Amino acid sequence: MSISSFLRKKFSMPLFFPSHSRGKALPKKLVQLLREEPGLWDIPELPELGTPLSDFGLIKDSQDYFAKKFAVNSCWFGVNGASGLLQSSILSMANPGEYILLPRNIHISIIKICLVANIIPIFFDLEYSEITGQYLPIKEAWLKKILKSNLLNNIKISGIVLVNPYYQGYSCEIKPLVDLCHGFEIPVLVDEAHGSYFLFCEDYGLPNSAVMAKADLVVHSLHKSLNGLTQTAMLWHHGNIIDKSKIAKKINLLQTTSPNSLLIASCDESIKDWLEKDSLEEYKKRIKEARNIYKELVSRDVPLIKTDDPLKIILNTGSYGIDGFTADKFFYKKGVISELPEMMTLTFCLGFEEQSNFIDMFENLWKSLLSSIKERKDLQPIKPPFSLIQIPEIPPSESLLRNSQKVNLNQSIGRISADIICPYPPGIPLAIPGERIEKERVDWLINQGLKGENLLNFYINVLIT
Numbered sequence: 264m265s266i267s268s269f270l271r272k273k274f275s276m277p278l279f280f281p282s283h284s285r286g287k288a289l290p291k292k293l294v295q296l297l298r299e300e301p302g303l304w305d306i307p308e309l310p311e312l313g314t315p316l317s318d319f320g321l322i323k324d325s326q327d328y329f330a331k332k333f334a335v336n337s338c339w340f341g342v343n344g345a346s347g348l349l350q351s352s353i354l355s356m357a358n359p360g361e362y363i364l365l366p367r368n369i370h371i372s373i374i375k376i377c378l379v380a381n382i383i384p385i386f387f388d389l390e391y392s393e394i395t396g397q398y399l400p401i402k403e404a405w406l407k408k409i410l411k412s413n414l415l416n417n418i419k420i421s422g423i424v425l426v427n428p429y430y431q432g433y434s435c436e437i438k439p440l441v442d443l444c445h446g447f448e449i450p451v452l453v454d455e456a457h458g459s460y461f462l463f464c465e466d467y468g469l470p471n472s473a474v475m476a477k478a479d480l481v482v483h484s485l486h487k488s489l490n491g492l493t494q495t496a497m498l499w500h501h502g503n504i505i506d507k508s509k510i511a512k513k514i515n516l517l518q519t520t521s522p523n524s525l526l527i528a529s530c531d532e533s534i535k536d537w538l539e540k541d542s543l544e545e546y547k548k549r550i551k552e553a554r555n556i557y558k559e560l561v562s563r564d565v566p567l568i569k570t571d572d573p574l575k576i577i578l579n580t581g582s583y584g585i586d587g588f589t590a591d592k593f594f595y596k597k598g599v600i601s602e603l604p605e606m607m608t609l610t611f612c613l614g615f616e617e618q619s620n621f622i623d624m625f626e627n628l629w630k631s632l633l634s635s636i637k638e639r640k641d642l643q644p645i646k647p648p649f650s651l652i653q654i655p656e657i658p659p660s661e662s663l664l665r666n667s668q669k670v671n672l673n674q675s676i677g678r679i680s681a682d683i684i685c686p687y688p689p690g691i692p693l694a695i696p697g698e699r700i701e702k703e704r705v706d707w708l709i710n711q712g713l714k715g716e717n718l719l720n721f722y723i724n725v726l727i728t
C-alpha cells in the first residue's frame with residue numbers, strides 16, 4: 264500500500280493527535296482553503312506574505328495582532344512543531360556551557376538541543392502516583408525545595424523549563440511557580456504543548472495558561488491542543504528578561520528557509536477560530552461534552568483516572584491487571600486508536616470533534632476487553648529511580664564525542680550512557696548521554712517495559728572508560 268493510500272484509511276474512532284479529528288474539527292476558513300484547487304495555496308514567501316521573522320507582511324501582521332490581543336511582547340508561528348520552537352527557546356535562554364533546570368518529564372526535543380549546543384541539563388525529580396506510576400503536577404513547596412537546594416548553590420542557572428500540562432493532562436497551578444522562579448531571578452519557559460486551548464477558555468474551569476501567568480516564554484503545539492495541522496506551533500514571549508531579537512535570531516537558526524504556507528495559514532486560523540464567539544461556543548460545548556463523558560463512564564464503573572484536561576480520557580487498565588500496551592492492541596483492532604499506552608493506563612484524546620455515541624461504545628469495548636483478556640498480571644508501578652537533583656556526570660555533548668561501545672542493558676549498570684533511551688510516545692528520555700546508569704534505573708526500565716523481550720534484549724551505547 265502506498266503512503267497516500269494509507270492516509271485515506273478510515274478508523275472508527277481516531278482518538279489521537281492531531282486534535283482536529285482527521286479534518287472534522289479544522290477551522291472553517293482552512294477547510295475552505297483546502298477545498299480550492301489542490302495545491303493552489305502552496306506559494307513561497309512572497310512580499311505580501313513574508314515569513315514569521317519578516318518585518319512586514321501578512322504573517323507579521325497576524326502575529327502582532329495576537330501579541331496585542333494576549334498582552335505579550337511578541338509571538339511567532341512555527342512549522343516544525345512545538346519541538347522546533349522549544350529548541351529555539353532554549354537557545355535564547357542559555358549559551359553553550361551554561362546550565363538549565365529541567366523536570367524529569369522533559370520532552371526529548373529539549374535534550375537534543377542541549378546536546379547540539381553544549382547546554383548542560385540539571386534534572387529535578389517529580390512526585391509520582393503510586394496508582395499509575397505517572398508523574399504528579401509540581402507543587403510550589405516542591406519547586407521551592409529544589410531551587411533552594413545546596414546542590415545548586417554555586418551554579419548559575421540560565422533558565423528553567425516547566426512542563427504544564429503533562430501529556431495525560433495533569434496540570435498544576437502555574438502562576439505561583441512562575442512567580443517563584445522569577446523570585447530566584449530565573450527565566451521560565453513553559454512547555455504548554457498540551458494546553459494551547461486553555462488560553463481561550465478563562466473562567467471555564469480549565470487550568471490557567473502560562474501565557475496569562477506571564478512566563479517569559481510559552482510554547483504551544485497547535486496540532487496537539489488546538490485544531491491546527493500537524494507541525495503547527497506558537498511561541499509566546501513575555502517581558503524583557505529575554506531579549507526579543509535574540510529569540511528571533513535563534514528561531515532563524517533552526518527554521519526552514521521555506522515555511523509551508525498552508526501550515527502558516529493553519530497556525531493563524533486555528534488561533535483566530537478560538538477568538539470568534541460562535542466557534543468558541545462550539546468548542547465550549549465539546550469541553551462540556553467531554554466532562555460529561557468522564558462522569559458518565561465513571562458512573563458505569565469504567566475505571567478512569569481523573570485529569571485536569573477534560574479532552575483526555577485515561578483508562579486505568581492496570582487496576583484490572585491489564586497493561587496499557589495489551590489494551591491498546593485490543594482497541595486498535597476495533598478501530599479505536601488511542602494516543603498513549605503506558606504500563607498502567609491507556610490515554611485517549613477526544614479532540615475537538617463532536618463525540619456522538621462515545622459513552623456506550625466505550626463502555627461496551629471496556630467490557631469486551633475484560634472478558635477477552637483472561638490473563639491478569641500483577642502490575643505494580645515502582646518509584647522512578649531519580650534523586651531530587653541530578654547533574655549528568657559528564658556534559659552530555661562531550662559524552663557524544665567520546666568513544667563508546669554497545670552493551671546489553673543489564674551490562675550497562677554502573678557505566679556512563681552515550682545514548683538517549685526514550686520511548687515514543689510520550690518522548691520523555693529515561694536516560695541521556697553523560698548520565699551514569701544505576702542498577703535502580705535498569706530495574707525500573709525493565710519494570711516499565713513489563714519485563715518484555717524488547718527491553719531485555721535492548722542494547723545501549725556506553726562510554727569506554
Ligand SMILES: Cc1ncc(COP(=O)(O)O)c(C=O)c1O
Pocket residue numbers: 343344345346347349370372426429430454456457484485487494495496689690
Ligand atoms: C510535553 C511535550 N512537549 C513538546 C512536544 C513536541 O511537540 P510537537 O510534536 O508539536 O513537536 C511533545 C510531543 O509529544 C510533548 O509531549
